[in-house]
Amino acid sequence: VMEELRGFHGAGAYPPKVGCPGGDGIMVPDDILADQVISRLPVRSIGALASSSRRLRALSSDILFWAGKVVALEGGTVDCCSPKDWRKFFTELSSLNAMWWQRVRPAAEAEWPAPRWGHTISVIDRRRVLLFGGESDGANNDVHVLDTETGCWQQIRATSAAPPPRFGHSCLMHDAQAIIFGGSNGEHYYDDLFALNTKTWDWTKPRCTGARPSARSSHSMTAVGDKAVMFGGIGLAVVVADHHRSHSLNDVAVLDLKSWVWSAPLISGPPPKPRFVHRMVAMGDRLLLFGGRTSGAVKFNDLHWLDLKARKWVKQNDVVGEAPETRGGCTLAAVGTKALVFCGRTAGDRCLYDGLWILDTALDPPRWSKGDAAGLPEDHPSPRGAHGYAFLNNRLMVFGGFGPLPKHGTSAEQVLWSVAPLDQNERTLGDLYFLHLVSPTTSGRGVCGEVDGRLNALQLAQG
Numbered sequence: 001v002m003e004e005l006r007g008f009h010g011a012g013a014y015p016p017k018v019g020c021p022g023g024d025g026i027m028v029p030d031d032i033l034a035d036q037v038i039s040r041l042p043v044r045s046i047g048a049l050a051s052s053s054r055r056l057r058a059l060s061s062d063i064l065f066w067a068g069k070v071v072a073l074e075g076g077t078v079d080c081c082s083p084k085d086w087r088k089f090f091t092e093l094s095s096l097n098a099m100w101w102q103r104v105r106p107a108a109e110a111e112w113p114a115p116r117w118g119h120t121i122s123v124i125d126r127r128r129v130l131l132f133g134g135e136s137d138g139a140n141n142d143v144h145v146l147d148t149e150t151g152c153w154q155q156i157r158a159t160s161a162a163p164p165p166r167f168g169h170s171c172l173m174h175d176a177q178a179i180i181f182g183g184s185n186g187e188h189y190y191d192d193l194f195a196l197n198t199k200t201w202d203w204t205k206p207r208c209t210g211a212r213p214s215a216r217s218s219h220s221m222t223a224v225g226d227k228a229v230m231f232g233g234i235g236l237a238v239v240v241a242d243h244h245r246s247h248s249l250n251d252v253a254v255l256d257l258k259s260w261v262w263s264a265p266l267i268s269g270p271p272p273k274p275r276f277v278h279r280m281v282a283m284g285d286r287l288l289l290f291g292g293r294t295s296g297a298v299k300f301n302d303l304h305w306l307d308l309k310a311r312k313w314v315k316q317n318d319v320v321g322e323a324p325e326t327r328g329g330c331t332l333a334a335v336g337t338k339a340l341v342f343c344g345r346t347a348g349d350r351c352l353y354d355g356l357w358i359l360d361t362a363l364d365p366p367r368w369s370k371g372d373a374a375g376l377p378e379d380h381p382s383p384r385g386a387h388g389y390a391f392l393n394n395r396l397m398v399f400g401g402f403g404p405l406p407k408h409g410t411s412a413e414q415v416l417w418s419v420a421p422l423d424q425n426e427r428t429l430g431d432l433y434f435l436h437l438v439s440p441t442t443s444g445r446g447v448c449g450e451v452d453g454r455l456n457a458l459q460l461a462q463g
Contacts, residue, residue: 099356101375104151104432111153113144115430117402118167118218121146121388122178124198129390129397130178132171132196136428139165139185143196146399148392151432160203163194168217172228173198174257179228181255184217189235189246191215193255210262213253220280222287224308228255229287231306234276234295248274248294252306269313272304277328277386281339283361285309288339292328299326299346303359303366321368324357329385333396335437337362340371340396342435345385352383352403352426356435373435381433382406396435402426 106112119134124145131144141163143156169183169190178196182189191214195204219233230253234246250271254263272278278292278300287306293299301324303316324330330344330353339359345352356371373380387401405427 099371099373099435099437101373101379101381102434102436103379103381104434107152111144111155113142113153113155113399113430114140115428116140116167116400117386117428118183119388119400120169120171120180121390121397121399122171122173123390123392124173124176124178126393129392130171130173130196130198131388131399132178132180133166133169133183134388134400135167135186139167141165143201146397146432148395148397148434156201158196158201158203162203163192164190166190166217170219170221170230172221172223174223174226174228179257181221181228181230182216182219182233189215189217206260208255208260208262211253211264212262213251213264214249216249216276218276219249220278220289222280222282223257224282224287226257228257229253229280229306229308230255231280231287231289232272232275232278232292246295248276248296250274265311267306267311267313270315271313272302272315273298273300275300275328279330279332280306281332281334283334283337283339288332288334288361290332290339290341291324291326291330291344293326299328301326316366318365319359319368320365322357322370323368325353327353327385329387329401331387331389331396331398333389333391335391342389342396342398343381343384343387343401352385354381354383379433381431382429384429387429394437396437398433398435400429400431402428 113131114136116134116136119140120132122130122132124130127147127149129146129148131146133140133142143158143162145154145156146152147154163180164185166183166185170181172179176198178198180194180196182191184190191212193206193208195206196202197204213230214235216233216235219230221228221230232249232251234248236246250273252265252267252271254265255261256263272289273294275292275294278289280287280289282288285308287308289304289306290302291300303319305314305316306312307314324341324344325346327344327346331340331342333340333342337360339361341357341359343353343355356373358369358371360367360369381398382403384398384401384403388399390397403426405425
């Protein structure tokens with residue numbers, strides 16, 4: 001905070017110390033400092049710190065202070081009647097705004113996966129995630145495990161034959177097994193299913209029965225209890241004059257993960273339009289679908305719910321706030337009753353996005369808002385799409401994808417990316433980031449532990 005407040009002098013000079021008697025710094029009154037300090041803290045930290053000074057205590061109970069924070073958060077307008085408790089209202093609006101990025105860099109001679117896109121990252125247990133496949137200079141079928149506490153990767157040498165190399169597949173974890181379905185190698189689509197035991201590292205190919213879905217890539221597959229729900233993707237339609245024509249899909253298939261039986265349930269309601277590179281995530285008894293594109297380059301930023309109990313599609317039309325632009329290949333992660341969207345790419349014009357968006361599904365109607373993550377500039381990920389991601393221990397992990405070529409590359413950067421046959425202005429990425437989330441409504445170690453965590457993140461980032 002003090003570093004940010006040293007900005008009252010001309011550009012180019014080193015920031016002077018603030019409020020230092022006898023020095024050459026500029027004196028800042030205590031009340032201004034208190035206001036600046038408290039306005040930068042998460043809500044629960046304000047409450048914890050209020051007992052340390054009368055000025056902070058007075059601010060933390062000032063209705064106008066919280067009303068001003070709401071107005072600032074909403075971009076200068078508030079479309080509601082004046083609430084009795086502005087602090088509670090601000091807490092609801094900003095419950096995911098306490099976020100910061102941390103870049104994890106490889107240690108000397110440490111194992112590190114090759115740059116890639118179209119891969120998957122899945123949670124194994126409370127500290128490990130699994131990376132499989134993807135496209136770099138060709139399709140891959142390698143397996144890597146990341147220890148999220150140490151930031152170290154380990155390549156896994158399976159005890160049996162791995163699936164054919166692929167990208168755009170799906171992978172979900174169930175009963176200590178990574179379940180892989182579909183994908184593509186760039187020449188044809190797959191409709192096969194494999195399971196990797198994460199205790200013995202043995203690949204098997206379960207014998208599935210029932211109404212097996214057609215071959216496809218870039219679909220979604222979400223675990224709900226002992227079932228896996230698959231939607232959409234892109235697959236082969238017809239062959240015309242020796243040319244393969246792909247088309248987008250919007251069917252739903254369910255796999256029983258105990259009996260390995262596929263089924264095609266009857267679902268009422270208007271289904272989403274056919275699409276691929278969309279994202280779907282479980283939120284209670286419903287699945288939330290966002291974004292994607294068609295084989296004809298039509299792009300989406302719409303929201304659909306699949307009610308699993310009623311077996312019904314419902315389109316979410318009445319959404320307020322600033323919605324993300326149309327995109328595919330983004331992140332969609334569930335954090336309680338909120339959904340987090342990160343990055344992605346449009347169709348046709350190949351525009352790559354960065355930035356975060358938060359959808360609060362607990363509000364009626366649901367509200368979009370723009371997320372603001374802290375962290376050093378070099379710790380923020382560049383724009384990207386088709387990256388792998390997973391959410392674990394209140395952290396979002398992002399690895400790889402493809403993004404724009406840097407304006408000023410360095411030899412260190414080039415270790416983590418390579419040019420692939422995407423576009424002359426794009427590169428394949430191999431960098432790793434953690435987005436740390438601190439919700440005011442989430443119990444934790446208190447304000448001291450939170451500050452320690454931020455300092456540790458900065459120290460790791462600086463090596």
